[in-house]
Amino acid sequence: FQRCVGMDALNSLHSTTYEIDEKHGTDYHKRFLEFVKMIQKENLVIGGAMTDPKGDRSKGPSEQDDPDLFTRIVDSDEKGVYVSGAKAHQTGCINSHWIILMPTIRLTQNDKEYAIVGAIPADVKGLTYIYGRQSCDTRVMEGGGDIDLGNAKFGGQEAMMILDRVFIPWDKLFMNGEFEFASMLVERFTCYHRRSYVCKTGLGDVLIGAAATIADYNGVPNVSHIKDKIIEMTHLNETIFAAGIASSHQGHKMKSGVYLNDDMLAQVCKHNVTRFPYEISRLAQDIAGGLMVTLPSEKDFRHPEAGP
Numbered sequence: 001f002q003r004c005v006g007m008d009a010l011n012s013l014h015s016t017t018y019e020i021d022e023k024h025g026t027d028y029h030k031r032f033l034e035f036v037k038m039i040q041k042e043n044l045v046i047g048g049a050m051t052d053p054k055g056d057r058s059k060g061p062s063e064q065d066d067p068d069l070f071t072r073i074v075d076s077d078e079k080g081v082y083v084s085g086a087k088a089h090q091t092g093c094i095n096s097h098w099i100i101l102m103p104t105i106r107l108t109q110n111d112k113e114y115a116i117v118g119a120i121p122a123d124v125k126g127l128t129y130i131y132g133r134q135s136c137d138t139r140v141m142e143g144g145g146d147i148d149l150g151n152a153k154f155g156g157q158e159a160m161m162i163l164d165r166v167f168i169p170w171d172k173l174f175m176n177g178e179f180e181f182a183s184m185l186v187e188r189f190t191c192y193h194r195r196s197y198v199c200k201t202g203l204g205d206v207l208i209g210a211a212a213t214i215a216d217y218n219g220v221p222n223v224s225h226i227k228d229k230i231i232e233m234t235h236l237n238e239t240i241f242a243a244g245i246a247s248s249h250q251g252h253k254m255k256s257g258v259y260l261n262d263d264m265l266a267q268v269c270k271h272n273v274t275r276f277p278y279e280i281s282r283l284a285q286d287i288a289g290g291l292m293v294t295l296p297s298e299k300d301f302r303h304p305e306a307g308p
Contacts, residue, residue, distance in 0.1 A: 002045065002047070002091060002092030002096070003045055003046070004193070004196040004199060005047060005048035005091065005092060005196075006045060006046025006047060006096065006098075006100070007192075007196075008048060008189055008192035008196055009048035009050075009100045009102065009189060010036060010039075010046065010100075011188075011260075012185055012188035012189040012191075012192055013032055013117065013174055013185070014029075014032065014254075014257075014258040015188060015254040015255065015256040015258050015260065016175075016181055016184055016185045016188060017174050017175075018255055018256035019184070019255060020175065020178050020181050022255070023178075024178060026178075028175065029256070031170075031171050031172070031173070031174060032174050034171070035119055035171075035172065035174075039098065042097075044098055045095065045097050045098075046096060046097070046098050046099070046100060047090060047092055047093040047096035047100070047122065048099075048100050048102065048193075049071075049087040049090055049093065049100065049101050049102065049161060050087070050102045050103070050104050050186070050189060051087060051088050051089055051090070051104055052069060052071055052085065052086065052087060052088065052104045052105075053069050053086050053088050054069060054070070054104070054105075055069035055070075060107070060108060060110065060111055061105075061107065061111045061114040062108075062110040062113075062114070063110075068084050068085045069086070070085055070103075070104070070111075070114050071083055071084070071085030071086065071087065071101055071103075071114065071163060072084065072085055072113045072114045072116065073113045073114075073116050073176070074113075074165060075165070079167075079170070080167055080168050080169040080170050080173065081116070081118070081167075081168050081170075081173060082165045082166065082167055082168075083101065083116060083118070083163055083165075083166050083168060084163050084164055084165055084166070085163050086160060086161060086162050086163060087160070087161040088160050088161075089132075089158050089160070090158060090160070090161050091157070091158050092157070093122065093129065093158075093159050093161060094122075095157075096122050097121070097122055098120065098121055098122060099119070099120050099121075099122055099127075100118070100119050101116060101117065101118050101120065101163075101168075102117050102185060102186075102189065103115060103116070103117070103175075103182040103185065103186060104186065105182070105183075105186065106186070107179040107180075107182040107183070108179060109179060111179055111182075112177045112179050113177070114179075114182075115175055115176070115177050115178055115179040115181075115182050116173075116175060117174040117175035117176075118168035118172050118173045118174065118175075119168070119172040119174070120168055120172070124167070126163060126164045126165050126167070127161060127162070127164075127166055128161070128164070129159040129160070129161055129162075130159055130160040130162065131157065132157065132158035132159055132160070139297065139298075142297055142298070142299050146298065147298040148297060148298045187263075188260060190266075191260060191261060191266045192260070192261065192266070194266040194267055194269055194270035195244050195248060195261045195266040195269050195270075196244075197240075197244070197269060197273040198240060198243075198244025198245070198269055198273075200273050200277055201237050201238070201240050201241040201244075203277070204233070204236075204237035204240070204276075204277065204280055205237065207233070207280060207281065207284050208230060208233045208234055208237060208280070210284070211229075211230060211233065211283070211284040211287045211288060212230055214287060214288045214292070215230070215287055218289070226287055229283045229286060229287055230283075230287070232279075232283060233280045233283050233284065236272075236276040236279055237280060239272055239276065240272045240273055240276055240277075243266075243268045243269035243272055244265075244266075244269045246262070246265050247261040247262045247266045247268075247269055248261045248262075250262035250265060
């Protein structure tokens with residue numbers, strides 16, 4: 001679960017660290033490659049932490065009333081740096097081994113202390129997770145697991161990450177004050193990540209298959225409006241998939257040797273993902289009928305009297 005964010009961070013950092021070194025004579029790219037070797041050797045999951053709380057969005061990081069609304073360097077010594085701040089909506093952070101902290105917006109000279117990219121263990125001292133809520137998360141406590149929870153062991157979750165003087169050693173630091181490269185990193189990361197959303201078509205495949213199965217159970221697989229809805233679900237799902245594949249196919253080689261997918265098609269892929277899955281779900285509910293959205297709990301199905 002959730003390797004895509006880490007891979008998007010690794011890909012965008014491969015080219016960005018290379019180009020920072022090219023301009024400033026730093027050794028970020030070498031440090032980064034050593035980190036990647038360690039990650040690959042141990043088969044670790046990376047969480048990419050980009051989104052800050054932001055506060056007043058008309059102001060930059062250094063202009064905020066609260067300086068910790070964006071993640072920043074607060075101290076340093078001969079061993080490394082210390083960062084404070086927060087990262088919001090971090091999908092998959094709880095079940096990652098390492099977290100890569102990155103800027104979230106274009107930065108200016110006044111924001112140098114916020115131009116920080118570094119890798120931290122997910123259980124590092126000074127890091128607190130505030131676990132997010134989901135609409136059906138109380139089902140976890142109802143004794144179900146086979147029906148109600150879906151992917152019971154490896155399902156998704158989000159959390160807010162609060163950083164209080166979290167230590168990053170120098171060899172795990174891949175940007176340190178090079179503010180002019182923040183926007184480059186953000187743009188490249190989002191280009192990869194918005195293409196990564198093509199994974200939602202896997203969920204779409206499952207939902208389309210389930211809707212077709214329910215139509216069979218209801219005895220209406222050959223009714224024209226049912227077939228039309230399944231065709232429309234497939235059309236929407238494959239449209240998302242096509243934009244993602246096209247974005248990758250149109251990729252181009254960067255200076256560092258890594259490839260970057262097509263930016264416009266990646267944005268189209270993401271735009272489709274923000275619209276089409278909801279329509280696919282609506283059509284699935286149309287086909288299944290009210291039973292699917294008002295289904296009794298697994299606890300009731302297993303009740304000795306009510307269950308049968």
